[in-house]
Amino acid sequence: MDFCLFSLISPYYSPKPSQNNPGKLTVVVRMAQLNDIKGLAEVLIQSFHSPQQWFSWLQPVFKLGIYEDFRHRFKAPSPYYCCLVATVPLEVSSDTQESIIGTVEINLRPEFNSKSLYISNLAVSHGSRRRGVARHLLLKCEQIAREWGYQSLILHVLEDNHSAKNLYLNSGYQLQSRQITWQSWLFKSPQRLLLQKKIDSSDSTKKNVK
Numbered sequence: 001m002d003f004c005l006f007s008l009i010s011p012y013y014s015p016k017p018s019q020n021n022p023g024k025l026t027v028v029v030r031m032a033q034l035n036d037i038k039g040l041a042e043v044l045i046q047s048f049h050s051p052q053q054w055f056s057w058l059q060p061v062f063k064l065g066i067y068e069d070f071r072h073r074f075k076a077p078s079p080y081y082c083c084l085v086a087t088v089p090l091e092v093s094s095d096t097q098e099s100i101i102g103t104v105e106i107n108l109r110p111e112f113n114s115k116s117l118y119i120s121n122l123a124v125s126h127g128s129r130r131r132g133v134a135r136h137l138l139l140k141c142e143q144i145a146r147e148w149g150y151q152s153l154i155l156h157v158l159e160d161n162h163s164a165k166n167l168y169l170n171s172g173y174q175l176q177s178r179q180i181t182w183q184s185w186l187f188k189s190p191q192r193l194l195l196q197k198k199i200d201s202s203d204s205t206k207k208n209v210k
Contacts, residue, residue, distance in 0.1 A: 024132040025088055025101070029140045032083040032103065034074050039100035040085065041066040047123035080117070080148060081107035084140055086124070086133050101128040104137040106144055112154060116196065117145050119155040122164075130163075138171055145199045153197045160190040173197045 032040060045063050073081065086102035102124040109118040119141055124133045145153055155173070157164050173195035180191055 025128060027086050027101075027133055027136045028089055029084055029086050029136050032074070032085045034071070036085055036100060037067055037070045037074070040070055040083070040103050043100055043103055043123050043125050044121060046126055078107065081105070082144065084137055086137055101125045102133040102137055104141060106141045106153075115151045116154045117141075117148070117150045117152075119153055122155075134167055135171065138167075142197075142199055150199060152199055155195055156192045157195060158190045159193050165193070168195050171197070
């Protein structure tokens with residue numbers, strides 16, 4: 001499931017960055033594990049469901065759906081799928097246990113070009129935004145694409161999600177098409193933009209990184 005598609009029905013929630021943002025974080029990006037699901041669900045629910053939205057009372061239901069969706073995918077993974085998490089090393093964190101501050105998924109979607117991997121559900125916790133976390137996750141996706149032997153990465157972004165759109169364009173992604181969906185027509189929501197980035201994988205062969 002592409003959880004960010006819920007934003008087609010309601011406005012994208014992007015809180016203003018803190019004026020006391022201390023700068024970039026030291027981030028570790030690794031493969032997600034089964035015991036990470038609770039933290040993954042929390043980051044995604046923060047990113048794509050505003051507590052101020054009229055249906056905020058449904059957040060526990062959304063969170064349970066996200067939890068079960070991840071649990072199913074982790075227990076029956078496809079050959080070309082992985083979920084990544086970004087964490088802050090305990091040695092540079094004031095926390096007593098590792099906390100997940102970001103996530104992204106990368107997989108092969110049959111509806112797209114077989115030479116492209118699809119990026120979805122890129123999310124960063126509110127307190128860690130604009131500190132380089134999303135770029136770390138995108139760079140890891142590029143590394144995985146090279147190791148699997150794929151030639152490009154593709155993703156969707158809503159046209160009014162300016163912070164995410166700028167991130168992708170500044171990271172080398174280019175606009176491929178604009179997509180009008182029934183949600184955007186019915187709810188007068190913003191269009192989805194399909195972006196692509198070419199990956200040089202000439203020296204790599206497809207392999208599973210798990």
